[in-house]
Amino acid sequence: MRPTVIKGRPWVIVDAEGNLIDDIDTDQIYHNAYLAVTDPREMGGYAFSNLEGWGDFPKEAKPGDVLFVGENFGAGSSRQHAVDCFLALGIGAVVGRSFGAIYKRNAINSGLPLLELPEIPVAALRAFEEVTVDLESGEIRSPGGRVIARARPMSRVALEIYRAGGLLELKRL
Amino acid sequence: MGRTVIEKIFAAHTEDEVVPGKVIWLDLDARSARDFAGANVVKRFREAYPGERVADPGKTFFTFDCNAPANTIAYAQNQRICRLFAREQGIKVYDVDSGIGSHVLMEEGIAVPGATVVGTDSHLNILGAVGAFGQGMGDVDIAFAFRYGRTWFEVPPTMHIVLTGRCEFPATAKDLTLFLVGKLGSRGALGKAVEIEGEAVEVLDMAGRITLCSMATEMGAISAFLPPSDALWEFVEGATGRRDFPYPTADPDAEYIQELGLDVSGLKPMIAAPPRPDNVYVVSELEGERVDTVFVGSCTNGRYEDIRLVAEILKGRRVAPGVVLKVAPATRRVWGQLLKEGWLEVLYDAGAVITHAACAGCAQGQIGMTGEGEVQLSTGNRNFPGKQGKGPTYLCSPATAAASALLGRITSPERL
Ligand code: SF4
Numbered sequence: 216m217r218p219t220v221i222k223g224r225p226w227v228i229v230d231a232e233g234n235l236i237d238d239i240d241t242d243q244i245y246h247n248a249y250l251a252v253t254d255p256r257e258m259g260g261y262a263f264s265n266l267e268g269w270g271d272f273p274k275e276a277k278p279g280d281v282l283f284v285g286e287n288f289g290a291g292s293s294r295q296h297a298v299d300c301f302l303a304l305g306i307g308a309v310v311g312r313s314f315g316a317i318y319k320r321n322a323i324n325s326g327l328p329l330l331e332l333p334e335i336p337v338a339a340l341r342a343f344e345e346v347t348v349d350l351e352s353g354e355i356r357s358p359g360g361r362v363i364a365r366a367r368p369m370s371r372v373a374l375e376i377y378r379a380g381g382l383l384e385l386k387r388l
Numbered sequence: 389m390g391r392t393v394i395e396k397i398f399a400a401h402t403e404d405e406v407v408p409g410k411v412i413w414l415d416l417d418a419r420s421a422r423d424f425a426g427a428n429v430v431k432r433f434r435e436a437y438p439g440e441r442v443a444d445p446g447k448t449f450f451t452f453d454c455n456a457p458a459n460t461i462a463y464a465q466n467q468r469i470c471r472l473f474a475r476e477q478g479i480k481v482y483d484v485d486s487g488i489g490s491h492v493l494m495e496e497g498i499a500v501p502g503a504t505v506v507g508t509d510s511h512l513n514i515l516g517a518v519g520a521f522g523q524g525m526g527d528v529d530i531a532f533a534f535r536y537g538r539t540w541f542e543v544p545p546t547m548h549i550v551l552t553g554r555c556e557f558p559a560t561a562k563d564l565t566l567f568l569v570g571k572l573g574s575r576g577a578l579g580k581a582v583e584i585e586g587e588a589v590e591v592l593d594m595a596g597r598i599t600l601c602s603m604a605t606e607m608g609a610i611s612a613f614l615p616p617s618d619a620l621w622e623f624v625e626g627a628t629g630r631r632d633f634p635y636p637t638a639d640p641d642a643e644y645i646q647e648l649g650l651d652v653s654g655l656k657p658m659i660a661a662p663p664r665p666d667n668v669y670v671v672s673e674l675e676g677e678r679v680d681t682v683f684v685g686s687c688t689n690g691r692y693e694d695i696r697l698v699a700e701i702l703k704g705r706r707v708a709p710g711v712v713l714k715v716a717p718a719t720r721r722v723w724g725q726l727l728k729e730g731w732l733e734v735l736y737d738a739g740a741v742i743t744h745a746a747c748a749g750c751a752q753g754q755i756g757m758t759g760e761g762e763v764q765l766s767t768g769n770r771n772f773p774g775k776q777g778k779g780p781t782y783l784c785s786p787a788t789a790a791a792s793a794l795l796g797r798i799t800s801p802e803r804l
Contacts, residue, residue: 370411383436
């Protein structure tokens with residue numbers, strides 16, 4: 216069974232001024248120059264390959280890390296690479312203000328947990344070394360165990376798919 | 389509590405409680421894959437479900453429309469992979485002779501009022517034109533839908549748009565649609581279902597309903613729904629021989645997340661300039677700009693009524709020297725009707741290049757691409773850079789397309 220409590224370093228995806236970046240599209244997450252890549256492990260190396268200021272992300276990311284993102288994350292094309300690149304890096308969860316509709320489906324179908332949180336406490340998150348995200352309750356906790364934000368919990372169906380390891384692994388309906 | 393249209397359709401296809409924001413399991417009346425992504429669906433299916441069968445071959449379809457007949461080897465291979473899978477599973481293929489998949493699903497009576505349909509086409513929400521829920525999805529989703537006949541879906545909130553006034557020629561359904569896309573913007577209806585009402589909608593013919601619903605995608609909407617009309621029932625009867633489908637309409641006490649009233653009386657012909665569908669102007673604002681090529685077709689404006697209107701405007705005249713007019717009917721049926729009634733001859737005499745039914749120019753298909761700097765007017769739904777070639781693309785109505793082809797410049801149809 217895959218864990219429903221994720222512990223990892225928070226990455227707050229902000230611009231040079233420290234503001235959350237909205238409308239990060241699938242081309243910024245995974246540039247179309249690398250669409251021919253078919254090995255999912257290789258895709259990790261291109262995560263955020265087209266997002267200004269975030270070129271080193273793949274080198275620094277560690278399994279379990281949690282992404283905090285702005286509005287309409289994953290807008291644009293339906294490319295699966297934009298989800299698979301984070302899975303390849305072992306990203307534990309993505310918490311965002313909102314997501315592009317197709318991106319949300321692709322992520323959930325591939326077993327990448329997504330949580331919606333309308334207000335992201337940017338400053339607080341950037342100060343923490345580590346956060347804990349409870350996919351079932353939506354609670355996000357500081358290293359000391361204090362609840363710092365409450366995201367919308369993942370839906371029952373999304374959790375079912377996540378636990379199975381992806382939609383195509385869900386063999387009992 | 390009352391229900392909106394999408395909530396009604398969902399409630400009839402699930403055991404789960406239908407509330408906006410909730411994720412439900414949805415039974416699907418039909419699932420389809422096109423030549424683009426179809427081969428990936430087959431690959432995913434074979435890997436995940438080796439040796440297994442699709443849930444119900446009678447409700448499972450392939451529609452080839454992106455590159456039909458294939459003019460690249462890659463597409464030819466993909467179509468072949470789909471055909472072989474279809475043969476083995478007993479699935480019907482609407483092959484390269486059929487036309488745009490979403491239109492074929494309506495013409496064949498597969499998408500009927502109240503039905504739920506998913507496929508690999510991002511404009512499948514066009515099925516809102518017949519009161520069906522249609523949704524485009526990725527290959528993983530469709531492989532799952534093929535296998536189980538169901539999918540998960542988050543019930544979207546619904547937005548209610550009431551139009552006042554009538555829009556009169558030269559403003560057509562496409563102008564109304566572009567007007568709405570411009571008003572809402574590409575995120576205006578993000579993640580929402582949209583119900584659009586008012587006289588301007590009630591009087592639309594079937595082609596107009598299709599035009600309006602097809603561009604729900606460009607408003608960011610999940611789907612757009614319109615009230616039923618005589619034109620709708622005539623079309624449904626033609627497709628199925630029946631009129632007794634319960635048409636999904638909202639309850640009087642349905643809950644909307646947003647209400648919007650817009651006055652469309654006196655609407656002028658509209659045009660979307662590059663690089664985005666919501667970059668909308670009144671045609672007269674851009675009048676006089678040079679046009680090199682004009683594409684009439686796509687799932688948005690490839691119906692019989694659309695192309696006949698172009699032929700009527702061009703009748704007895706010729707497109708401007710140096711202008712290439714490209715015409716692609718949406719389906720084989722549309723193409724046949726235009727042919728038999730003589731409209732293709734009119735277009736031929738006007739100098740048009742006519743191709744068979746498919747997405748054609750909209751999906752980088754057979755009717756040609758634009759080179760750098762080549763200005764194209766298209767009756768399609770997207771003008772993102774590169775979608776139809778290197779040149780800038782403007783989106784407009786069939787009437788504006790015809791008028792502009794005649795003069796070789798962006799021209800509002802009332803000028804003729
Ligand atoms: S005509 Fe264009 S938008 Fe419509 S289904 Fe074909 S490719 Fe998609």
